Amino acid sequence: MAKLVLSLNGTVINQFFTDKPNLCIGQAADNDIVINDPLVGEHCAHIVGIGEDHILESLEGDYGILVNGKACFRQILQHRDIIHLGAYHLRYLNSRVSSELNMDRTMLIEALPLEAQAGKAITSLPSARPNKMYFPEGYVQIQKGRGHHLPGENVALDRVVTTFGTPGEQLVVLTRRPQKIYLTHVEGPQMPRVNQKSIGREPVALQDGDLIEAASHRLEFHLGRPPTKR
Amino acid sequence: MRALNEDAVVVDVEYGFAVVADGMGGHNAGEIASRIAVDTLRERLPIKIQQFRAGARQPRPHQFAEQLIGEANRAIYSTAAGHANCKGMGTTIALWLMHGEHAALLHIGDSRIYRLRNGQLQQLTRDDSLLRDQVESGLISANEAATSHNRHFVTRALGLELQTAVHIHEEALRAGDLYLLCSDGLTDMVEDSDIELILDQLKTNLELAAQHLIQLANDYGGADNISVALVRVLDTAQEKSGLLGRLLSWLKR
Numbered sequence: 168m169a170k171l172v173l174s175l176n177g178t179v180i181n182q183f184f185t186d187k188p189n190l191c192i193g194q195a196a197d198n199d200i201v202i203n204d205p206l207v208g209e210h211c212a213h214i215v216g217i218g219e220d221h222i223l224e225s226l227e228g229d230y231g232i233l234v235n236g237k238a239c240f241r242q243i244l245q246h247r248d249i250i251h252l253g254a255y256h257l258r259y260l261n262s263r264v265s266s267e268l269n270m271d272r273t274m275l276i277e278a279l280p281l282e283a284q285a286g287k288a289i290t291s292l293p294s295a296r297p298n299k300m301y302f303p304e305g306y307v308q309i310q311k312g313r314g315h316h317l318p319g320e321n322v323a324l325d326r327v328v329t330t331f332g333t334p335g336e337q338l339v340v341l342t343r344r345p346q347k348i349y350l351t352h353v354e355g356p357q358m359p360r361v362n363q364k365s366i367g368r369e370p371v372a373l374q375d376g377d378l379i380e381a382a383s384h385r386l387e388f389h390l391g392r393p394p395t396k397r
Numbered sequence: 398m399r400a401l402n403e404d405a406v407v408v409d410v411e412y413g414f415a416v417v418a419d420g421m422g423g424h425n426a427g428e429i430a431s432r433i434a435v436d437t438l439r440e441r442l443p444i445k446i447q448q449f450r451a452g453a454r455q456p457r458p459h460q461f462a463e464q465l466i467g468e469a470n471r472a473i474y475s476t477a478a479g480h481a482n483c484k485g486m487g488t489t490i491a492l493w494l495m496h497g498e499h500a501a502l503l504h505i506g507d508s509r510i511y512r513l514r515n516g517q518l519q520q521l522t523r524d525d526s527l528l529r530d531q532v533e534s535g536l537i538s539a540n541e542a543a544t545s546h547n548r549h550f551v552t553r554a555l556g557l558e559l560q561t562a563v564h565i566h567e568e569a570l571r572a573g574d575l576y577l578l579c580s581d582g583l584t585d586m587v588e589d590s591d592i593e594l595i596l597d598q599l600k601t602n603l604e605l606a607a608q609h610l611i612q613l614a615n616d617y618g619g620a621d622n623i624s625v626a627l628v629r630v631l632d633t634a635q636e637k638s639g640l641l642g643r644l645l646s647w648l649k650r
Contacts (some may be wrong), residue, residue: 302616329598334600340609342612345616351605
């Protein structure tokens with residue numbers, strides 16, 4: 168893993184990580200590293216990763232690209248090499264070579280306009296959570312209960328948490344986690360029972376077929392998707 | 398597996414404030430920075446709040462809170478200047494401070510404050526983040542932002558310069574409001590819709606709600622420190638007893 172730190176007149180502007188096999192550099196907006204400088208070509212160069220090493224290749228022009236002040240067309244990048252791109256510098260740092268290299272991704276960018284834009288709606292950045300995480304599927308069959316579920320109904324546990332009971336009185340929660348689905352007491356004087364045994368305050372992993380008695384409900388827990396209604 | 402990380406979180410029920418800080422800088426310097434920020438507020442805020450409650454009209458809560466954040470900033474800055482290992486350390490901070498029927502919200506960096514009201518989660522703070530700037534200016538789409546490597550570039554933090562500007566916001570409180578203060582370790586991994594669901598479903602047991610948030614971030618592969626503070630407004634008329642705070646923080650390193 169290596170990173171490339173883009174700076175202008177000694178001020179860090181951005182950094183990029185080489186976790187793609189091919190990083191494109193240039194003035195055009197579709198590059199991975201966009202350099203906003205009229206002296207830089209539209210797609211002037213790319214960096215190709217081979218094993219732990221990275222090769223810089225010039226793609227435009229007859230004079231190549233400047234690395235550490237010397238023109239080249241194709242070069243294996245060395246730790247701390249500087250690629251000159253118009254007024255910008257792109258510094259190559261390889262984590263394998265340099266153990267002190269900070270791969271901490273929370274870091275400060277300085278020298279940017281910091282004015283608060285009052286009155287504008289707040290943009291919420293989406294989370295980076297991976298989609299491939301496997302959470303088991305499960306459902307409960309209501310055998311007895313009150314509220315908006317009818318006896319005999321199957322309730323799919325398709326959200327990260329599903330509660331049964333009345334908030335402020337008696338409540339339990341079923342939580343989906345990577346391996347299993349857990350039952351936890353939320354509040355109320357009565358502790359929930361699983362297969363006629365009272366559980367404590369700690370979450371209990373549910374098995375297929377478990378009978379849950381909690382918050383005036385009797386629920387039969389099953390793994391998998393609920394059977395489709397006829 | 399779980400540890401209470403009081404370096405990064407404070408909830409003071411008696412004086413009605415909550416703080417989350419998320420330090421940055423190698424060699425544990427980030428933890429030093431966040432601890433200085435949190436300790437400064439934990440020790441100094443109660444004195445100022447006492448004076449205010451005793452009838453002092455000036456300074457107003459958001460003013461003395463801003464002033465104390467400025468003091469924390471200088472303390473981190475001078476510590477960093479005096480120790481080579483601490484060079485360049487800094488911290489984000491989010492502070493929620495109740496006064497009467499209002500709360501002052503102050504923040505720097507990308508630690509956030511959310512409010513759950515009538516089942517709706519709303520982000521109240523604007524991140525000082527390069528990525529947020531880029532999404533807002535249309536440079537990249539919100540979907541691209543989810544996979545961006547640059548999601549952790551903050552444009553402002555405590556302790557990097559002698560002067561710092563704090564975002565300040567005043568909120569009128571309503572009974573039943575639930576406030577969440579959190580570091581980016583939570584919001585990076587858990588989508589707002591899941592945070593909303595967990596807070597709304599488990600709001601009567603804040604400790605369990607906080608555990609669920611941290612656990613879910615962990616289950617999704619959270620790699621950063623995750624700090625969470627939850628405050629529920631019970632009744633704004635009774636300032637002293639009208640606040641329930643629980644804190645839980647999870648440290649992975």
